[in-house]
Amino acid sequence: MADSLVPVLEAQERMETDKMWVIWGPQHPFSHGLWTLKLQIDGEFCIDADPIVGYLHRGWEKETENRDYARIIPMTDRLCYCASMTYSHLYCMTVEKALGIDIPEKAKYIRIVADEVCRIQSHLMWLAAVGTDMGNLTVFLWAMREREYFLDLNVKLCGARMTTNFPRIGGVRNDTTELFDRDILRAVDRFEKAMWDIIYLIDDSSVFVSRMRNISFLTREQCANMGLTGPAMRGCGVDFDIRRDDPYDNYDKVDFEVPVLNKDTKVGDSYDRYMIRIEEMFQSCDIIRQAVQKIRAIGKNAPYRIKTPTKVPAGSTFGRLEDPRGESIMYLVSDGTDKPYRLKVRSPIFTNVSCSKAMCKGVRIADVPAVLAQIDMCLGETDR
Amino acid sequence: MVVEYSSILDWIRFIDPNTNPYTPFLSDNLPYDICYGLWEILGGTLAWLVNLLFPNNVVSAWLIDERTAVMFALILFMLVIFIVAFVVVLLNLWMERKVLGRLMDRRGTMIGMKGFLQCVADGLKTFMKENTIPSKVDKMTYIWCVSLIVGLSCLVACMVPLSDRWYVVNYDTGLLIIMAFYALAPFFILVSGWAQNNKYSLIGGIRAAELMISYEVPMLIIIATVSLLAGSFNINDIVNLQDTVWLVIPMFLGFLVFFFCAIAECERPPFDIAEAETELVEGWQTEYAGMKWGLIMLADYLRGSVSCGMVAIMFLGGWTIPFIGGTALPEIVFLIKAWFVFFLMIIVRGAIARVRPDQILNLGWKVFMPLAVFNLAIAVFLKMGGIY
Amino acid sequence: MAEVYQSPSVEEIAKILPEQFPDVKIVETKERRVKATCPREISHDVCQFIHDNLTFEHCSVVTAVDRIDHMTVVYLLSNYYNGVMIDLDVDVPADDLHIACVTDIWQGANWHERETWELFGIVFDNHPRLERLLTPQSYEFFPFRKSYKMRSQE
Numbered sequence: 001m002a003d004s005l006v007p008v009l010e011a012q013e014r015m016e017t018d019k020m021w022v023i024w025g026p027q028h029p030f031s032h033g034l035w036t037l038k039l040q041i042d043g044e045f046c047i048d049a050d051p052i053v054g055y056l057h058r059g060w061e062k063e064t065e066n067r068d069y070a071r072i073i074p075m076t077d078r079l080c081y082c083a084s085m086t087y088s089h090l091y092c093m094t095v096e097k098a099l100g101i102d103i104p105e106k107a108k109y110i111r112i113v114a115d116e117v118c119r120i121q122s123h124l125m126w127l128a129a130v131g132t133d134m135g136n137l138t139v140f141l142w143a144m145r146e147r148e149y150f151l152d153l154n155v156k157l158c159g160a161r162m163t164t165n166f167p168r169i170g171g172v173r174n175d176t177t178e179l180f181d182r183d184i185l186r187a188v189d190r191f192e193k194a195m196w197d198i199i200y201l202i203d204d205s206s207v208f209v210s211r212m213r214n215i216s217f218l219t220r221e222q223c224a225n226m227g228l229t230g231p232a233m234r235g236c237g238v239d240f241d242i243r244r245d246d247p248y249d250n251y252d253k254v255d256f257e258v259p260v261l262n263k264d265t266k267v268g269d270s271y272d273r274y275m276i277r278i279e280e281m282f283q284s285c286d287i288i289r290q291a292v293q294k295i296r297a298i299g300k301n302a303p304y305r306i307k308t309p310t311k312v313p314a315g316s317t318f319g320r321l322e323d324p325r326g327e328s329i330m331y332l333v334s335d336g337t338d339k340p341y342r343l344k345v346r347s348p349i350f351t352n353v354s355c356s357k358a359m360c361k362g363v364r365i366a367d368v369p370a371v372l373a374q375i376d377m378c379l380g381e382t383d384r
Numbered sequence: 385m386v387v388e389y390s391s392i393l394d395w396i397r398f399i400d401p402n403t404n405p406y407t408p409f410l411s412d413n414l415p416y417d418i419c420y421g422l423w424e425i426l427g428g429t430l431a432w433l434v435n436l437l438f439p440n441n442v443v444s445a446w447l448i449d450e451r452t453a454v455m456f457a458l459i460l461f462m463l464v465i466f467i468v469a470f471v472v473v474l475l476n477l478w479m480e481r482k483v484l485g486r487l488m489d490r491r492g493t494m495i496g497m498k499g500f501l502q503c504v505a506d507g508l509k510t511f512m513k514e515n516t517i518p519s520k521v522d523k524m525t526y527i528w529c530v531s532l533i534v535g536l537s538c539l540v541a542c543m544v545p546l547s548d549r550w551y552v553v554n555y556d557t558g559l560l561i562i563m564a565f566y567a568l569a570p571f572f573i574l575v576s577g578w579a580q581n582n583k584y585s586l587i588g589g590i591r592a593a594e595l596m597i598s599y600e601v602p603m604l605i606i607i608a609t610v611s612l613l614a615g616s617f618n619i620n621d622i623v624n625l626q627d628t629v630w631l632v633i634p635m636f637l638g639f640l641v642f643f644f645c646a647i648a649e650c651e652r653p654p655f656d657i658a659e660a661e662t663e664l665v666e667g668w669q670t671e672y673a674g675m676k677w678g679l680i681m682l683a684d685y686l687r688g689s690v691s692c693g694m695v696a697i698m699f700l701g702g703w704t705i706p707f708i709g710g711t712a713l714p715e716i717v718f719l720i721k722a723w724f725v726f727f728l729m730i731i732v733r734g735a736i737a738r739v740r741p742d743q744i745l746n747l748g749w750k751v752f753m754p755l756a757v758f759n760l761a762i763a764v765f766l767k768m769g770g771i772y
Numbered sequence: 773m774a775e776v777y778q779s780p781s782v783e784e785i786a787k788i789l790p791e792q793f794p795d796v797k798i799v800e801t802k803e804r805r806v807k808a809t810c811p812r813e814i815s816h817d818v819c820q821f822i823h824d825n826l827t828f829e830h831c832s833v834v835t836a837v838d839r840i841d842h843m844t845v846v847y848l849l850s851n852y853y854n855g856v857m858i859d860l861d862v863d864v865p866a867d868d869l870h871i872a873c874v875t876d877i878w879q880g881a882n883w884h885e886r887e888t889w890e891l892f893g894i895v896f897d898n899h900p901r902l903e904r905l906l907t908p909q910s911y912e913f914f915p916f917r918k919s920y921k922m923r924s925q926e
Contacts, residue, residue, distance in 0.1 A: 135738025224829035227880020246855035
């Protein structure tokens with residue numbers, strides 16, 4: 001009996017399953033934007049991944065060399081169309097550092113409120129994408145319903161839902177109103193209750209959790225070295241948040257916790273990266289409440305914007321901000337005129353997408369959408 | 385024997401046609417009687433018209449002859465059965481869109497009779513699309529597979545009886561033959577996945593076939609269990625078994641297992657890896673466009689309504705209500721139960737994410753099959769204990 | 773072998789770097805920011821020192837500025853323990869656009885260096901894959917150089 005089995009077993013060992021390259025995109029229903037991912041699969045598992053970006057390259061940085069500093073602000077909105085407030089904020093912060101001016105306290109707190117609303121709204125969009133990738137459209141619609149409340153807040157603050165054009169060099173465009181204070185507190189209260197429906201739907205379902213647990217492990221060393229920033233990095237044990245460790249614009253005067261998982265084990269899976277963003281949304285609610293109180297304490301007639309010179313002295317500076325997706329930096333080289341000499345944008349997703357190779361190794365092909373959904377990509381800022 | 389009845393009360397008081405001397409029906413098969421009556425009207429009118437022009441001609445005599453009446457009655461009978469099954473499936477589709485919409489905090493389709501005509505319009509739109517066939521596919525297989533999948537699903541949908549007087553043939557092996565035709569579909573899915581000459585479709589076809597075959601095993605074990613309790617495969621016997629208590633109570637495990645296996649067999653979410661859009665475009669349906677795709681979607685919903693019907697027959701008492709026995713319209717009672725099961729399927733779809741292929745196979749072989757066998761053991765104990 | 777400082781303060785960095793590498797000039801220091809320049813020959817060694825001994829685990833940006841007679845490659849490196857960032861500027865002469873690549877130190881610099889090459893033309897020696905990333909494969913220009921004028925600038 002054993003003699004007849006040996007040739008069969010030997011043949012199975014010698015047999016090599018075919019490794020084929022599967023191309024995911026660029027025309028793909030759910031690839032979160034226009035990019036291509038080439039996956040080399042061996043049976044059911046991925047052994048290599050090669051992302052190809054650049055379909056949306058607009059030459060943004062070169063275009064800014066042609067415009068006045070104030071006219072670049074609407075362009076910054078279009079970098080990431082889902083989370084536009086943070087890029088405008090980053091740009092204004094960078095130019096203010098180059099000018100060496102300090103903006104009024106009220107403007108700083110209003111910027112905090114706008115940033116955190118943007119963060120919640122961006123994370124809800126991410127949650128909708130995660131639901132769709134897992135095959136459940138209920139999560140998509142519920143998350144989008146919650147997101148509508150925050151987009152309405154954007155409308156009340158500055159008149160536009162997504163490309164807001166709100167921060168200005170020297171402050172913000174307009175003050176908040178009484179009704180805005182009331183509406184934002186209502187929205188935040190409602191959100192904290194309604195969010196639990198979605199959390200129960202996902203966390204109590206072992207189908208969802210088993211699609212995310214024990215898949216795509218990343219160590220702390222890998223994250224720090226590969227440049228993976230943002231909630232994904234904090235899920236793998238890197239305890240760093242720019243709002244707390246390198247604070248800008250009065251974030252040091254606001255009390256909040258930064259959710260970090262796996263500080264001791266230093267290895268994180270897909271579920272940890274998911275959990276961090278959910279926690280961040282609740283922390284943003286806390287920040288919004290404190291900032292609104294501080295705005296009320298400052299009073300109605302305090303200045304929210306100061307006049308700034310149009311010409312920026314020569315030199316180079318950079319500003320750094322915690323985008324909903326990671327660390328974004330703007331590096332400005334100025335030459336004394338009213339147009340920038342060089343403006344470089346570091347988008348977090350640009351580096352996060354390059355890490356998709358390490359995230360997809362050893363993962364089943366059926367899990368690739370779920371894993372990539374944790375990067376929360378928005379191709380506008382990758383390609384610029 | 386047919387006796388002239390004097391008022392409608394005579395019929396209402398005695399529902400069972402076999403004991404009611406006043407029954408207006410010829411046999412115990414309601415649609416056949418309706419069609420026979422329809423032909424008597426239609427054929428009689430046509431014969432009378434022709435007779436006006438050519439008195440005493442052969443055609444009129446042939447039209448109202450007994451044997452031609454039976455033949456045309458059977459043709460109309462085919463149409464009636466199919467149309468009823470089709471309308472039930474359309475109502476299933478409509479219910480899914482509305483209920484799933486409400487689950488997601490939106491209204492579902494709203495146009496045309498509260499959204500029902502939207503489903504009809506979508507079907508018409510799919511049928512009117514251009515019939516493109518990719519050049520490198522295996523043409524015979526590609527075209528024939530669609531017909532076979534849809535044809536088999538229609539056949540099975542028509543074979544499910546709606547009550548003890550709405551059936552096609554009263555098989556003694558009714559349940560078994562329905563399952564046998566139901567289980568033929570995975571083979572054609574596999575072949576059609578191969579025929580499309582596309583590596584994604586091939587992967588999708590293999591996945592679909594392995595999923596469906598592995599989920600048929602628990603289903604068959606449960607069918608065997610229920611027939612063991614009833615003593616036969618005849619659907620009438622199985623329904624009459626549940627005149628005191630529905631089988632869902634002693635066989636609750638079997639109900640759950642059969643319900644989830646039915647969801648997997650219909651390729652519905654959460655088990656719809658074969659058509660997972662986010663992964664491999666459309667899986668085994670990638671290269672089908674227009675009418676063929678519409679027919680495949682129809683086949684999905686037909687199989688869905690068949691499995692809901694089977695659950696209603698085997699576990700929810702079919703067309704009877706306990707302790708009341710029969711009612712005036714058992715068809716409606718049966719349909720309400722089948723729609724309730726479908727409602728549960730829709731809620732499961734809305735609440736749960738897609739399960740990964742290896743997890744699905746895990747579930748089928750390592751969880752559902754042992755549970756089905758355990759259920760069989762319970763049934764054996766019940767039978768030995770003399771309860772059934 | 774110099775010792776490893778886990779979270780060096782700005783003053784410590786301003787002292788240690790010129791000690792270790794005499795050619796490194798500290799241009800200015802601010803709260804949690806250090807700006808330094810160094811010549812091209814030792815840029816890789818300086819980066820290696822900053823990664824190993826000063827534990828700057830994260831390379832945020834690698835980019836370049838076109839100053840017409842020379843180009844400046846800018847490295848922004850950050851420390852995850854105390855939030856300090858070092859801005860390292862390295863001048864590269866315009867007729868010899870080569871510099872050592874730091875992808876072997878920080879994997880995150882891979883795509884940044886690729887992008888800098890395709891937009892400015894600075895060749896990073898020993899880079900594993902110096903191909904076009906954002907612009908089409910058939911593109912022949914280095915678009916972000918000052919010599920490349922857009923239509924609105926003519």
